[in-house]
Amino acid sequence: MRKKSSTNTLNKKNLEADCGMAYTMAILSGRWKLSILAFLIDGKLRYGELKKKLPAISERMLITQLKELQADGLITRIAYPEIPPRVEYQLTEKGATLKSILIELEKWGELHKEG
Known part of the structure; x- marks a missing residue:
């Protein structure tokens, strides 16, 4: 710090x-922000769904990365007043403007990665 x-x-x-x-x-x-954003391109995901898509991420790190993306206005957190609680994440309008950039980064990475 x-x-x-x-x-x-x-x-x-x-x-x-x-x-x-x-x-x-x-x-x-x-480390995880681009992957989180890429998964959210297709629509809303629950916390557990994101965790399954990123099995190597710790709970603490996923929460931290989600909070940072939310603070930067790229994603929104939707909490439903249900029991058990249900929380979903989705791209904001600002976050959605990254879609073409994320797709191009993926293409570039696939083209140039070793192995």
């Missing part, structure tokens, strides 16, 4: 403010 007033934090903030690519990479950085 860096201090908000550190030179490193201020440089990162300035770079993200001045460079769209740096801002995009900061929003999408995280």
Whole structure:
């Protein structure tokens, strides 16, 4: 955790403010965020469904990544007042604008990955 007033934090903030690519990479950085977004392209998913699609992710990490994506306005969390509780995640309008980018990243990765 860096201090908000550190030179490193201020440089990162300035770079993200001045460079769209740096801002995009900061929003999408995280081992699981791109996969979560890609799974949500096809529609709403419950927490358990996301967990099944990402079996190697820990509960804590999935919750953290979902909260960050929600805070950045890319996904929305829908909690239904039922017993047992039901929660679904879906892309927001802002998140849906990433669809073509995510598809192209997938194509590029398939074309260039080793093995």
